[in-house]
Amino acid sequence: MTISREVRLVARPEGRPTPDLVEVVETEVECGDDAVVVENLAMSVEPYMQGRMSEHVDYATPYALGQPLTGHAVGRVVASSVADLPEGTVVLHEKGWRELSRLRPDEVQAQVPDGTDPLALLGALGxxxxxxxxxxxxxxxxxxxxxxxxxxxxxxxxxxxxxxxxxxxxxxxxxxxxxxxxxxxxxxxxxxxxxxxxxxxxxxxxxxxxxxxxxxxxxxxxxxxxxxxxxxxxxxxxxxxxxxxxxxxxxxxxxxxxxxxxxxxxxxxxxxxxxxxxxDHQAHRPRFDERMTRWLADGTVVDPRTEVADGIEHAFDGFLRMLDGASTGKSYVRLAD
Ligand SMILES: NC(=O)c1ccc[n+]([C@@H]2O[C@H](COP(=O)([O-])OP(=O)(O)OC[C@H]3O[C@@H](n4cnc5c(N)ncnc54)[C@H](OP(=O)(O)O)[C@@H]3O)[C@@H](O)[C@H]2O)c1
CATH class of the missing domain: 3.40.50.720 (NAD(P)-binding Rossmann-like Domain)
Known part of the structure; x- marks a missing residue:
């Protein structure tokens, strides 16, 4: 059992989101059977998250009150009971807004290949x-x-x-x-x-x-x-x-x-x-992955990004800074080295 911190939604926005919509809560994380625990290195903050804080969003499920927010994150497996996902594997998943995420194998969206910058999976390659x-x-x-x-x-x-x-x-x-x-x-x-x-x-x-x-x-x-x-x-x-x-x-x-x-x-x-x-367009993802990997490698596309906050306790402030236009390119929160 390990202690983690996560960002929970405690109120819904009326207009512009404000810091009092969330609280940062300590929680215990246990790996258990058929799961991994991931120490998150970085998480994405994106405008769509504002919509999901409201109960009126209709193309996705609204975030639940009292529950942690979600969103893309990259992290390293630090405990595992899954043979294919040993400790040290770096993965992309959607249970961000927490320091440690417990994931079932089907919640791992991708393994980050050796030599690939994990942050690229939140940006141009994601x-x-x-x-x-x-x-x-x-x-x-x-x-x-x-x-x-x-x-x-x-x-x-x-x-x-x-x-x-x-x-x-x-x-x-x-x-x-x-x-x-x-x-x-x-x-x-x-x-x-x-x-x-x-x-x-x-x-x-x-x-x-x-x-x-x-x-x-x-x-x-x-x-x-x-x-x-x-x-x-x-x-x-x-x-x-x-x-x-x-x-x-x-x-x-x-x-x-x-x-x-x-x-x-x-x-x-x-x-x-x-x-x-x-x-709706996931079927085209392999074609995109092949092309973007090549474009990043040959410099056709560069992947600008801004670290809008450091640490889970500052993550929501980073989200607000992104909405305010303080960042350029992909906005992310650093959570660990
Ligand atoms: N349809 C989909 O499947 C899908 C998927 C992903 C994202 N999206 C949407 O695509 C858009 C771009 O997403 P993103 O992640 O790249 O976000 P983003 O463009 O990085 O969003 C942040 C930027 O929005 C600009 N902004 C904020 N308030 C504004 C306002 N009132 N008027 C004009 N610009 C404003 C600011 O840029 P400036 O400082 O330059 O004004 C800010 O830096 C978002 O609307 C997002 O919801 C849609």
Missing amino acids: QTGFTAWVGLTLVAGLQGGETVFITSAAGAVGAVAGQIAKAQGCTVIGSCGGPEKGEVLRGLGFDAVIDHRAGPVRASLKEALAAVGRSHLDVTFDNVGGEQLEAAIRHMGDHGRIALCGAISTYDATSPVPGPRNLLLAIWRRLRLEGFIVG
């Missing part, structure tokens, strides 16, 4: 990168040479999406908050960058299109919704495709948010707006 690839490739049907707009482009999914589009020879415009993030995006190869905090996005997007010598967008990968989605619709060309991945600008809303005011343009321009949930 669900984050897969989301970017699914949205661009399977949902938007991106073609080489097209002009692409990516919102929250300096975020975890957006930064990878932009690099995938560049790898296909596309012209890529990204939106982000602040000049520092803009510099990061230029370093990743984005052709133009919009600071959504600096002024109306619609006008900035028009300027960005002019700067890259294009008249319209072919594809938008939207993580933000609201004003940025409206701006994208305004600048789409005929038969353009918009992959609706997220709508972080609306996640704090306490009443229904109006849809884009210019949706009529979707008819005039024969646009396709398609939402997606990455988990």
Whole structure:
């Protein structure tokens, strides 16, 4: 029996999440039969977790009050009664938000191969990168040479999406908050960058299109919704495709948010707006894994990340910092060495 600490949800958010929604609780963890105990090295913090703290989420099960939160984590097996998962094995799983996780073998999502950076399994080589690839490739049907707009482009999914589009020879415009993030995006190869905090996005997007010598967008990968989605619709060309991945600008809303005011343009321009949930596309995961492993190895894609907190007691503060835009690329909490 070993003592661990875990983050439990004790209240549901009304609008923006606040630190008092959770408490950090000590708990005893015992390996027992047909299980492993994993010491978590790092865990992911992601915007979707805000939705699951609410009881109104409908594409996933809401987090239960009084129970630990969940989410992706990577950790090392420190006790095992499973022959295939000996001590020392590094694994990816979804029982994050705790220092030690007891896992049945079917709760281990992947073993991290020797020589692979475990944090990559939370970022470009994990669900984050897969989301970017699914949205661009399977949902938007991106073609080489097209002009692409990516919102929250300096975020975890957006930064990878932009690099995938560049790898296909596309012209890529990204939106982000602040000049520092803009510099990061230029370093990743984005052709133009919009600071959504600096002024109306619609006008900035028009300027960005002019700067890259294009008249319209072919594809938008939207993580933000609201004003940025409206701006994208305004600048789409005929038969353009918009992959609706997220709508972080609306996640704090306490009443229904109006849809884009210019949706009529979707008819005039024969646009396709398609939402997606990455988990529906697991059958394509091996193809993505092969491609992303190669892209990371040859430098086509780099995997920017920010440690938003160190230690389980600070994990929720790290989550809030991620929501506030304090991070670039994949946001993670360090839990152990
Ligand atoms: N459909 C799916 O299956 C799926 C899977 C994974 C993720 N998602 C969604 O995809 C989106 C991206 O996920 P992620 O993990 O990469 O998150 P992320 O983009 O890293 O989210 C954090 C960033 O969001 C931006 N942000 C926060 N509030 C904002 C606001 N009011 N307006 C504009 N930007 C705001 C901030 O960037 P700036 O500082 O640059 O503003 C912040 O750094 C999220 O909406 C997430 O819910 C969907």
